[in-house]
Amino acid sequence: MRRTKVSDIIKSEEIGKEFLVKGWVRTRRGNKNVSFIALNDGSTIHNLQIVADVEKFDEELLRRVTTGASIAVTGTLNPSQGSGQQVEILAQALDVIGDCDVNVYPLQPKKHSLEFLREIAHLRFRTNTFSAVARVRHAMIFAVHSFFSSKGFVNIHTPIITASDAEGAGEMFQVTTLDLNNLPKTDDGKVNYANDFFGKSTNLTVSGQLEGELAAMGLGEIYTFGPTFRAENSNTTRHLAEFWMIEPEMAFYELEDNMDLAEEFLKYLIKYALDNCMDDLKFLSARLQEEEKNKKAEDRSMELIEKMQFVLANDFCRLTYSEAIEILKNSKPNKKGQFKYPVEGYGVDLQSEHERYLVEKHFKKPVILTNYPKEIKAFYMKMNQDEKTVRAMDVLFPQIGEIIGGSQREENYDKLVKRMNEMNVPAEQMSWYLDTRRFGTVPHSGFGLGFERLMLFVTGMGNIRDVIPFPRTPNNAEF
Structure with missing residues (x-):
């Protein structure tokens, strides 16, 4: 008989039909006459109750049906006699596929802290919380590809190993095959990368944007969805060393088109x-809600589904960075010294607390900020006519702050070279990037959505390490 998934069985109306189900035991309880086994195979948040008549099965076999063991059960579908489920399986045959030593199995049927579960990330998929997060993550991956495919975008795989630093931050992981105990040196004592695998210094990418722009200059509308890396020594709840980025790049798009696409994209994913x-x-x-029940009402998060519906129900408010600074500077939290980072005036780089104030307190809707000072943004962003601000855009969400960052890209060759020189970006090493401005340049735009930031929003998890299967952070590269 072919196995049927738990998710299909609990929705089935074929009472009396025989099914074969396989999965892992969450709990087993009962008495001398009957055992109730909660079985889960990862296909749904719901367990399937297996009812086993003790007289039908060998005592030693039932003793092996412990939390964590994997079993196969053949039985008939019955209406459930107890609360908590509509149907249950009345076991006719039962086999233990894989025993579990309950004396050392760390996932006992009790509440475990998220910190503890991070230490056993290889097993946390078996918990309700992390199986739910994994299924939502899969759905969001599918939705990303579905959205862009429906709009005629082409998915591009950009390099993971690169010789360029797209952000100019310098916080990159180096890639080398050189013998670290016997590094070749040049005459002036520097590492001689001519002897390295690629013949030059290379790193893990922080962004697929620059290569994405090249593709957009021939294909029109493209997107990347791949791993990115940043060697930032940060242990906050919002940072990972390895994370996934979604980066569309569109020819003939100006800033307004970019904002429209970003808003449509986010609403599509949430819906x-x-x-x-x-x-x-x-x-x-x-x-x-259980986790935050002891917090003051004003400190609790917005209910998860309500928060998602809140985003769908509102048009995103659009305003300039300058307008936002005036709002923040004159806000009660700023005047009363309640911001950790006071807003004194134009030029400050906005923090999460400022972004959340604009979304959650002032406008009470998602916000898109535009026209940032050029000093706090990247070299590739298009300069406005005032030559002080760039055509950047950041999308701000409740409880997350910035969820998307993007801009109209500078398409003018001379202006881009000037900007690169101002920011000490080696133009001579990026002739391939500049060529797109020499050969049939067009206005173009793009943005980046950190996939794990999106996952924080749609799952309500508070730590970014809990929305990626195996987090990579300082001093942590387990599993």
Whole structure:
């Protein structure tokens, strides 16, 4: 008999039909007459109750049916006699596929802290929380590709190993095959990368944007979705050393087109989650409310599903960086010294607390900020006519702050070279990038969405390490 997934069985109305189900035991309880086994195979947040008549099965076999063991059960589908489920399986045959030593198995049927579960990331998929997060993550991956494919975008795989620093931050992981115990040196004592695999210094990429721009100059509209890396020595709840980025680049798009696409994209993803992940979202919402029940009302997060519907229900408010600074400078939290980073005037780089104030307190809707000072943005952003600001845009969300960053790119060759020189970006090493401005240049734009930032929003998880299967952070490269 072919196995049927738990997710299909619990929705089945074929009472009396025989099914074969396989999965892992979450709990087993009962008495001398009957055992109730909660079985889960990862296909749904819901467990399937297996009812096993003790007289039908060998005592030693039932003793092996412990939390964590994998089993196969053949039985008939019955209406459930107990609360918590609509149907259950009345076991006719039962086999233990894989035993589990309950004396050392770390996932006992009790509440575990997220910190502890990070230490056993190889097993946390078996918990309700992380199986729910994994299923939502899969749905969001599918939705990303579905959205762009429906709009005629081409998916491009950009290099993971690169010789350029797209952000100019310098916080990159180096890639080398050189013998670190016997590095070749040049006459002036520097490492001789001519002997390295690529013949030059290379790193793991921080962004696929620059290569994405090249593709957009021939294909029109493209997007990348791949791993990116940043060697930032940060242990905050918002930073990873390895994370995934979604980066569309569009020829003939100006800043307004870019903002329109970003808003449409985010709303599509959120609606997809609500339409396809409701069981998991309800569980994650209840988990978050339980976690925050002892907080003051004003400190609690917005209910998860309500927060997602809030984004769908509102047009994103659009304003300039200058307008935002005036709002923040004159806000009560700023005047009363309640911001950790006071806003004194034009030129400050906005922090998460400022972004969240604009979204959650002032406008009470998602916000898109535009026209940032050139000093706090990257070299490739198009300069405005005032030559003081650039055509940047950041999308701000409740509880997350910035979720998307993007801009109209500078398409003018001379202006781009000038900007690169001002910011000490080696133009001579990026002739391939500048060529797109020499050969049939066009206005173009793009943005980046950190996938794990999106996952924080749609799952309600508070730490970015809990929305990626195996987080990479300073001093942590386990599993």
